[in-house]
Amino acid sequence: MDHAELSALLTPEGLRLVDALRISSTADAASAVSRLRREGLSPDLVSAVVGQARLRERARAKFGPFADRMLFTRAGLEQATRLAVAARHAGRFRDAGIARVADLGCGIGGDSLGFAGIGLEVLAVDADEITAALAAYNLAPFGAAARVRHGRAEETDLDGVDAVWLDPARRTSGHSETRRIAASDYTPSLEWAFDLAGRMPTGIKLGPAFDRDDLPADGEAQWISADGSTIELVLWSGALARPGVRRSALVIRGDRAAELTAADDAPDVDPRDLGAYLHEPDGAVIRARLIGDVARSLDAGMLAGGTAYMTSDTGRTSAFATTFRVREVLPLKTRDIDAALKRAGIGILEIKKRGVDIDPAQFRKKLSLSGSASATLFLTRVGDRRVAVLADRVEDGEGRPGDGAQSSSPA
Structure with a gap:
């Protein structure tokens, strides 16, 4: 635009x-x-x-x-926080006693909508003039409670502000096609952002693949997934960081959410051979390095072979992992896999892989799928062997989806 x-x-x-x-x-x-x-x-x-x-x-x-009453740029929409996630962020500010928030790098105003929607006063700032104008339109229903300015985060007067929400630019500028940039080129810089977080309560939104070696020594790192996709990492400081919590994984599925918290990375569990069930940890759990805690809640071990998969002989489920019942273990050979799929009448197949250099989309083209049955095929390693594991998803009705959660509430 x-x-x-x-x-x-x-x-x-x-x-x-x-x-x-x-x-x-x-x-x-x-x-x-x-x-x-x-x-x-x-x-x-x-x-x-x-x-x-x-x-x-x-x-x-x-x-x-x-x-239906908002305006967007293509890039602004792609980078905007989902409203359900923004509402959870806003709730953390409110619960910390924050009344006035500066949203620096507000984009089209997604997070500011969350803040204003629960009654917080918002100062929304964006360095791009057109984006700031669209944010002003999107926040207009909140009147004076949501002010929008065109300006740079580093030059914003924060007098009268209780806390900051900061979304550094992690892509090249533009309203349509953009590309990712190195962390050293974020705007404002991470050095500036982390210094601000050391002086006042701040939430910093980053990509979920942010280098863990660059995380600040203090505060809380929270990885968030929504409907199976790991979407962001938020660094919380000051009153916004929960005492004793350094790592957390927030898993949102539909209108439900569950969170796993810890004082540090979870200790690993021992590997074991494949059992009756295979568990795939949520991406936020993997990024937060809390797989060990989830495995213990499932009475599971890590699948031998060095992948993130867990395995057990119980049908226990967790909000932080997807559970599959193992049907059959096959050599990772197209002929053997095709024969097994044909025997079972499987025409609908979900393919997942870890630990093997295979493109699932290309592998699918080698298979002759027919029939009305469905299943999941894992292409992975068990110890030194490359194997294919044919399995069925364990639906929520076979276990409580919130098992193992420290909290579970509407998203």
Whole structure:
């Protein structure tokens, strides 16, 4: 989006057109462009409203019905915090007694929506002028409780602010195509961010693959997953960091959440041979290095072979791992696997891999899938052997999905 498109969009006509459009496919977009151009609308206005309608359709996955009154850039939407996650962040600020928050690097305002939505005062700041303008529109329903400024985080006056939420720019600037940059090039710099966190309560949002060697010595590191995807790491300091907690894994699935906390990385458990069940730890648990705690709650050992898989002979389940019942262990050979799938009538197959250099998508093309049954195929190592493990997911009804959780509540 450029300034001409923004100016055309932020008019009564532009906003009316966006609200009226519903676009769910490329064909819908092409049809809308043709119709609006025939009506004599300017190219800038047509581009802006059709682009926004398409982004709103995609944004519903993150913002639900709120997306229908928001404005976005493509990059801003991709980088925005999901509203359910933002609400949990905001709850931590409120529970710490924080009333006034500065959201530095606010983007299109996703986290600020969470803060303002539970009654906190927000100062939202972004270095990009167009992005700040869209954030101002998205936060307008909250009036004076949510102020937006165009400016740099490092130059923001924090007098009167109780705490900071900071989302450093981890990608190149731009409103559409961007690329990841090295941690040494974040804006503001990590040195500045960590210094700020040492002076006042701060939450710093980072990518989940952030180098653990660069974590500050103090505070809490919390890895978060949502519906199976590990989405972020948050570093908490001051009153926002919980006493005695240095590592945590927050697992959100649908409208439920469970959290595992620890004073440090969990001690490992011993490896063992494959048992009746295979457990795949959630990505947030792996990143937080709390697999050992989950394994102990499942009475499981690590699958011999050096992967993150756990195995046990009990059907116990956990909110922090997905459990599979082992059907059959096969040589990692297409012929043997194909024969087993045919015998079982499996035509729907989920393929997972760890510890072997295989592309699951390419491996799938070598298989002859037919039938109505479904299963999961693990391509992995057991000790020194490369094996394929055919298994079935253990549904929630066969175990309590919150077992082992320290907390479980609506997300």
